[in-house]
Amino acid sequence: MPLIEFKVADLNSVHRGVSLDLLMEGAGLEVARFAARALKGKRGRVLILAGKGNNGGDGFAAAVHLHHAANVTVVLAEGRAAVDPKGPAGRALKRMAKLRDIRTVEWDSRTRPLVLDELQRAEVVLDCLLGSGITGPARKPYDELIRLTSKARGSLVSVDVPSGFPYSPAVRPSATLTIEAPKIGMKRGNSGRIIPIKIGFPREAWTHTGPGELQLIPRVPNHAQKTDRGVLAVVGGGPYSGAPALAALAAHACGAGMVHIFTPSNVADVVRRYDPSLIVHPLPGDHLAPDQVDPVLSMATSFRCSALAIGPGLGRALATHRAVQSIVSRWRGTAVIDADAIRAAADLEGKLGRALLTPHSGEFKGLTGRSPGEATDIKARARAAQEAAKSLRTALLLKGHITVITDGKRTKLNDAGVSAMAVGGTGDVLTGIVGALLSKGLSPYDAGRVGAFIGGAAGEVAFGELGHSLKPTDLIASIPRVMARHLGWWGGKP
Numbered sequence: 342m343p344l345i346e347f348k349v350a351d352l353n354s355v356h357r358g359v360s361l362d363l364l365m366e367g368a369g370l371e372v373a374r375f376a377a378r379a380l381k382g383k384r385g386r387v388l389i390l391a392g393k394g395n396n397g398g399d400g401f402a403a404a405v406h407l408h409h410a411a412n413v414t415v416v417l418a419e420g421r422a423a424v425d426p427k428g429p430a431g432r433a434l435k436r437m438a439k440l441r442d443i444r445t446v447e448w449d450s451r452t453r454p455l456v457l458d459e460l461q462r463a464e465v466v467l468d469c470l471l472g473s474g475i476t477g478p479a480r481k482p483y484d485e486l487i488r489l490t491s492k493a494r495g496s497l498v499s500v501d502v503p504s505g506f507p508y509s510p511a512v513r514p515s516a517t518l519t520i521e522a523p524k525i526g527m528k529r530g531n532s533g534r535i536i537p538i539k540i541g542f543p544r545e546a547w548t549h550t551g552p553g554e555l556q557l558i559p560r561v562p563n564h565a566q567k568t569d570r571g572v573l574a575v576v577g578g579g580p581y582s583g584a585p586a587l588a589a590l591a592a593h594a595c596g597a598g599m600v601h602i603f604t605p606s607n608v609a610d611v612v613r614r615y616d617p618s619l620i621v622h623p624l625p626g627d628h629l630a631p632d633q634v635d636p637v638l639s640m641a642t643s644f645r646c647s648a649l650a651i652g653p654g655l656g657r658a659l660a661t662h663r664a665v666q667s668i669v670s671r672w673r674g675t676a677v678i679d680a681d682a683i684r685a686a687a688d689l690e691g692k693l694g695r696a697l698l699t700p701h702s703g704e705f706k707g708l709t710g711r712s713p714g715e716a717t718d719i720k721a722r723a724r725a726a727q728e729a730a731k732s733l734r735t736a737l738l739l740k741g742h743i744t745v746i747t748d749g750k751r752t753k754l755n756d757a758g759v760s761a762m763a764v765g766g767t768g769d770v771l772t773g774i775v776g777a778l779l780s781k782g783l784s785p786y787d788a789g790r791v792g793a794f795i796g797g798a799a800g801e802v803a804f805g806e807l808g809h810s811l812k813p814t815d816l817i818a819s820i821p822r823v824m825a826r827h828l829g830w831w832g833g834k835p
Contacts, residue, residue, distance in 0.1 A: 601622060709732070
């Protein structure tokens, strides 16, 4: 399983009412039980090498559970002061510090001989230095401690992942107690015996979307330019003018660097009036037609559009149907296909490329020829969506009070949102959100699950202020608050 999914699950657990402290306590208990079994009933020596983060916190929690059964020494890699006292690891350290029979050592050049002696005397050494969140090779003092673990004479056991993994240097344990499931790249050669442990994640942390999904959004670097933040092409409008504008405004609210709207000339001026930031490219006539396909694709390429949002407000003219099929089949980036474009996509089975279809129940039936099932039968709807995604060889987002997002192999449910969102235009907002995420490099499946949560959470925020008087523009106005609330750096925090 990808490492990022565990960070997603951590935050989703908190969202579902299970705190990181409880998860840390669960991890510590399982680690302590394993260590106690390794001591085979005798009061042996256990050495815990602990970092300053949550992996170290797991070690602190394990020490609390072990101190009655073993002589425990804890080495603090960066010292006590480096551990955030306001975080779960800090709280676990505080609980551990109250137990006087647990010996603590702060690592530095003076304590190195002592730590080496403990490494050679301990029957069990627990590696809790670095977890799965590292983004590069271990730096001092962790690289020194990782190399020193080769001197361990007892059982060397890593918690979650071997510290330093997947880079070098990395601990080479005899066993790894990995949380929930092995991470991608773990194997016996680098992790020893891999033993998954359950620590108390609620089932919904894995099956449902939540704030953790936003961890998939790439951070905007300080040197970013417009095109670095994502460039989206929106193809829509003709019979309707509001839909493409709503999609584009939602994409901007989700941080797209540029959005280009391609819309028939009869509504182009109306679309422009929604907001002066909208970039509108008029197409001849009053509906999208096949002779406009080449100009649209050419301009989208020249503007460096990496993603396409097609469908909002297009209408059902036969010529438009053919134009949509041509654009989608020739598009080389990722795409979100919504509204009237979904009907056209039904004839492109297996030729949709890297796309996300976003039908409601009626559009799903038109797309597949079958009903997705009753709104209350979530299991049936999930099965129907999965089968459709497999058949069409694409990702699919089936809208509903509980939305199903699937690529046929992976599936998530989204229960964020309120019934007040059941108004015209909210689907266009979702299309814009997903389009922005696609333009930032997310896969269609990931853009769907992240976008579904953002849209639903924005609805909840707006509902808290306006009740059942919601308009689509109220959702758009709430998107920045959702982003800043659940993604620290979005609001300027470090």
